[in-house]
Amino acid sequence: xxxxxxxxxxxxxxxxxxxxxxxxxxxxxxxxxxxxxxxxxxxxxxxxxxxxxxxxxxxxxxxxxxxxxxxxxxxxxxxxxxxxxxxxxxxxxxxxxxxxxxxxxxxxxxxxxxxxxxxxxxxxxxxxxxxxxxxxxxxxxxxxxxxxxxxxxxxxxxxxxxxxxxxxxxxxxxxxxxxxxxxxxxxxxxxxxxxxxxxxxx
Ligand code: FES
Numbered sequence: 726x727x728x729x730x731x732x733x734x735x736x737x738x739x740x741x742x743x744x745x746x747x748x749x750x751x752x753x754x755x756x757x758x759x760x761x762x763x764x765x766x767x768x769x770x771x772x773x774x775x776x777x778x779x780x781x782x783x784x785x786x787x788x789x790x791x792x793x794x795x796x797x798x799x800x801x802x803x804x805x806x807x808x809x810x811x812x813x814x815x816x817x818x819x820x821x822x823x824x825x826x827x828x829x830x831x832x833x834x835x836x837x838x839x840x841x842x843x844x845x846x847x848x849x850x851x852x853x854x855x856x857x858x859x860x861x862x863x864x865x866x867x868x869x870x871x872x873x874x875x876x877x878x879x880x881x882x883x884x885x886x887x888x889x890x891x892x893x894x895x896x897x898x899x900x901x902x903x904x905x906x907x908x909x910x911x912x913x914x915x916x917x918x919x920x921x922x923x924x925x926x927x
Contacts, residue, residue, distance in 0.1 A: 750804065765787035772802060
Protein backbone atom coordinates (compact mmCIF):
# COMPACT_ATOMS: atom_id res chain seq x y z
CA UNK A 726 0.00 0.00 0.00
CA UNK A 727 1.19 3.53 -0.84
CA UNK A 728 0.25 6.70 0.96
CA UNK A 729 -1.38 9.32 -1.25
CA UNK A 730 -2.18 12.85 -0.02
CA UNK A 731 -4.97 14.57 -1.90
CA UNK A 732 -4.97 18.33 -2.40
CA UNK A 733 -6.74 20.63 -1.67
CA UNK A 734 -8.58 18.51 0.96
CA UNK A 735 -5.30 17.13 2.43
CA UNK A 736 -7.04 13.76 2.83
CA UNK A 737 -4.63 10.82 3.23
CA UNK A 738 -5.45 7.53 1.50
CA UNK A 739 -3.83 4.11 1.28
CA UNK A 740 -3.73 3.08 -2.37
CA UNK A 741 -2.83 -0.44 -3.64
CA UNK A 742 0.19 -0.52 -5.95
CA UNK A 743 -1.41 -2.74 -8.58
CA UNK A 744 -4.22 -0.32 -9.39
CA UNK A 745 -4.02 2.93 -11.30
CA UNK A 746 -5.01 6.13 -9.53
CA UNK A 747 -8.34 6.45 -11.35
CA UNK A 748 -9.53 3.02 -10.25
CA UNK A 749 -8.12 3.31 -6.74
CA UNK A 750 -9.60 6.75 -6.08
CA UNK A 751 -12.99 5.76 -7.47
CA UNK A 752 -13.09 2.77 -5.16
CA UNK A 753 -12.55 5.17 -2.26
CA UNK A 754 -15.44 7.34 -3.51
CA UNK A 755 -13.26 10.17 -4.79
CA UNK A 756 -14.54 11.78 -7.98
CA UNK A 757 -12.16 11.97 -10.95
CA UNK A 758 -13.55 13.09 -14.30
CA UNK A 759 -13.28 10.53 -17.08
CA UNK A 760 -14.70 10.61 -20.57
CA UNK A 761 -13.20 7.42 -21.94
CA UNK A 762 -13.47 5.17 -18.89
CA UNK A 763 -9.71 4.87 -18.38
CA UNK A 764 -8.56 4.03 -21.92
CA UNK A 765 -6.19 6.97 -22.29
CA UNK A 766 -8.06 8.71 -25.04
CA UNK A 767 -9.79 11.73 -23.48
CA UNK A 768 -7.24 13.29 -21.07
CA UNK A 769 -10.11 14.24 -18.73
CA UNK A 770 -8.51 12.46 -15.79
CA UNK A 771 -5.53 14.83 -15.63
CA UNK A 772 -4.13 15.32 -12.13
CA UNK A 773 -1.07 17.17 -10.82
CA UNK A 774 1.66 15.31 -9.00
CA UNK A 775 2.97 17.99 -6.67
CA UNK A 776 5.48 15.78 -4.84
CA UNK A 777 6.79 12.22 -4.97
CA UNK A 778 6.90 11.93 -8.76
CA UNK A 779 9.74 9.40 -8.40
CA UNK A 780 7.25 7.03 -6.77
CA UNK A 781 4.99 6.96 -9.85
CA UNK A 782 5.19 4.67 -12.89
CA UNK A 783 6.66 6.25 -16.04
CA UNK A 784 4.18 7.63 -18.58
CA UNK A 785 2.83 5.09 -21.05
CA UNK A 786 2.98 5.56 -24.82
CA UNK A 787 -0.69 6.58 -24.90
CA UNK A 788 -0.15 9.12 -22.12
CA UNK A 789 2.77 10.69 -23.96
CA UNK A 790 0.60 10.86 -27.08
CA UNK A 791 -2.01 12.86 -25.15
CA UNK A 792 0.07 15.03 -22.82
CA UNK A 793 3.46 15.16 -24.52
CA UNK A 794 6.77 15.00 -22.69
CA UNK A 795 6.35 18.11 -20.59
CA UNK A 796 5.71 16.54 -17.21
CA UNK A 797 8.72 18.33 -15.71
CA UNK A 798 6.99 21.65 -16.51
CA UNK A 799 3.28 20.93 -16.02
CA UNK A 800 3.51 18.12 -13.40
CA UNK A 801 0.40 16.68 -15.03
CA UNK A 802 -0.30 12.95 -15.36
CA UNK A 803 -3.26 10.86 -16.44
CA UNK A 804 -4.79 9.23 -13.39
CA UNK A 805 -5.88 6.25 -15.49
CA UNK A 806 -2.30 5.57 -16.57
CA UNK A 807 -0.47 6.25 -13.31
CA UNK A 808 0.28 3.80 -10.52
CA UNK A 809 2.07 4.74 -7.32
CA UNK A 810 4.53 2.79 -5.19
CA UNK A 811 5.46 5.26 -2.46
CA UNK A 812 4.36 8.49 -0.80
CA UNK A 813 2.86 10.87 -3.31
CA UNK A 814 0.92 14.13 -3.13
CA UNK A 815 -1.54 14.83 -5.91
CA UNK A 816 -3.70 17.84 -6.67
CA UNK A 817 -7.22 16.94 -7.84
CA UNK A 818 -8.74 20.42 -7.54
CA UNK A 819 -9.67 20.35 -11.24
CA UNK A 820 -12.20 17.58 -10.62
CA UNK A 821 -15.42 19.03 -9.27
CA UNK A 822 -18.35 16.64 -9.53
CA UNK A 823 -21.01 19.27 -8.89
CA UNK A 824 -19.68 21.62 -11.54
CA UNK A 825 -19.38 18.81 -14.09
CA UNK A 826 -22.95 17.69 -13.45
CA UNK A 827 -24.20 21.24 -13.89
CA UNK A 828 -22.30 21.59 -17.16
CA UNK A 829 -23.69 18.29 -18.39
CA UNK A 830 -27.27 19.21 -17.52
CA UNK A 831 -26.94 22.60 -19.25
CA UNK A 832 -25.76 20.88 -22.41
CA UNK A 833 -28.46 18.25 -22.37
CA UNK A 834 -30.89 18.34 -25.34
CA UNK A 835 -33.81 18.74 -22.91
CA UNK A 836 -32.52 22.20 -21.99
CA UNK A 837 -31.74 23.26 -25.52
CA UNK A 838 -33.25 26.62 -26.33
CA UNK A 839 -34.65 27.17 -22.85
CA UNK A 840 -32.31 30.03 -22.12
CA UNK A 841 -32.56 31.57 -25.55
CA UNK A 842 -34.53 34.80 -25.45
CA UNK A 843 -37.00 35.23 -28.29
CA UNK A 844 -37.81 38.89 -28.90
CA UNK A 845 -41.14 40.19 -30.12
CA UNK A 846 -41.42 42.22 -33.33
CA UNK A 847 -42.07 45.52 -31.48
CA UNK A 848 -39.04 44.98 -29.34
CA UNK A 849 -36.85 44.37 -32.39
CA UNK A 850 -38.12 47.54 -34.09
CA UNK A 851 -37.43 49.51 -30.91
CA UNK A 852 -33.90 48.16 -30.68
CA UNK A 853 -33.19 48.89 -34.35
CA UNK A 854 -34.42 52.46 -33.89
CA UNK A 855 -32.24 52.92 -30.86
CA UNK A 856 -29.20 51.59 -32.69
CA UNK A 857 -29.84 53.87 -35.67
CA UNK A 858 -30.01 56.86 -33.34
CA UNK A 859 -26.73 55.83 -31.76
CA UNK A 860 -25.11 55.45 -35.19
CA UNK A 861 -26.38 58.85 -36.34
CA UNK A 862 -25.15 60.49 -33.15
CA UNK A 863 -21.74 58.94 -33.70
CA UNK A 864 -21.66 60.07 -37.34
CA UNK A 865 -22.62 63.60 -36.34
CA UNK A 866 -19.82 63.60 -33.81
CA UNK A 867 -17.31 62.57 -36.46
CA UNK A 868 -18.64 65.07 -39.02
CA UNK A 869 -18.31 67.94 -36.60
CA UNK A 870 -14.69 67.13 -35.93
CA UNK A 871 -13.53 66.36 -39.44
CA UNK A 872 -10.01 67.52 -40.08
CA UNK A 873 -9.25 65.60 -43.28
CA UNK A 874 -11.90 67.09 -45.55
CA UNK A 875 -10.92 64.93 -48.56
CA UNK A 876 -12.03 61.84 -46.65
CA UNK A 877 -15.32 63.48 -45.84
CA UNK A 878 -15.88 64.27 -49.52
CA UNK A 879 -15.28 60.66 -50.41
CA UNK A 880 -17.57 59.39 -47.74
CA UNK A 881 -20.19 57.26 -49.54
CA UNK A 882 -23.80 58.33 -49.28
CA UNK A 883 -25.47 54.95 -49.07
CA UNK A 884 -29.04 56.26 -49.33
CA UNK A 885 -28.21 58.14 -52.52
CA UNK A 886 -26.53 55.11 -54.02
CA UNK A 887 -29.60 53.02 -53.45
CA UNK A 888 -31.79 55.53 -55.26
CA UNK A 889 -29.52 55.53 -58.31
CA UNK A 890 -30.09 51.81 -58.74
CA UNK A 891 -26.45 51.31 -59.50
CA UNK A 892 -26.30 53.48 -62.66
CA UNK A 893 -25.47 57.11 -63.40
CA UNK A 894 -27.94 59.47 -65.00
CA UNK A 895 -26.92 60.76 -68.47
CA UNK A 896 -25.77 64.38 -68.68
CA UNK A 897 -28.32 66.72 -70.35
CA UNK A 898 -27.50 68.23 -73.80
CA UNK A 899 -26.46 71.86 -73.80
CA UNK A 900 -28.32 74.42 -75.93
CA UNK A 901 -26.34 76.17 -78.69
CA UNK A 902 -26.68 79.44 -76.80
CA UNK A 903 -25.06 77.99 -73.73
CA UNK A 904 -21.94 76.94 -75.65
CA UNK A 905 -18.96 79.24 -75.35
CA UNK A 906 -17.20 80.62 -78.44
CA UNK A 907 -14.29 78.18 -78.09
CA UNK A 908 -16.63 75.20 -77.84
CA UNK A 909 -18.55 76.37 -80.93
CA UNK A 910 -15.30 76.57 -82.91
CA UNK A 911 -14.30 73.07 -81.78
CA UNK A 912 -17.63 71.67 -82.84
CA UNK A 913 -17.43 73.39 -86.25
CA UNK A 914 -13.93 71.94 -86.81
CA UNK A 915 -15.13 68.48 -86.00
CA UNK A 916 -18.07 68.85 -88.41
CA UNK A 917 -15.81 69.78 -91.39
CA UNK A 918 -14.81 66.91 -93.75
CA UNK A 919 -11.20 65.65 -93.41
CA UNK A 920 -10.07 67.02 -96.87
CA UNK A 921 -11.12 70.54 -96.02
CA UNK A 922 -9.15 70.44 -92.79
CA UNK A 923 -6.10 69.24 -94.71
CA UNK A 924 -6.30 72.07 -97.31
CA UNK A 925 -6.55 74.65 -94.58
CA UNK A 926 -3.42 73.36 -92.96
CA UNK A 927 -1.54 73.38 -96.38
S1 FES B 1 -9.92 8.55 -18.32
FE1 FES B 1 -9.73 9.20 -20.35
S2 FES B 1 -7.65 9.53 -20.49
FE2 FES B 1 -7.84 8.82 -18.50
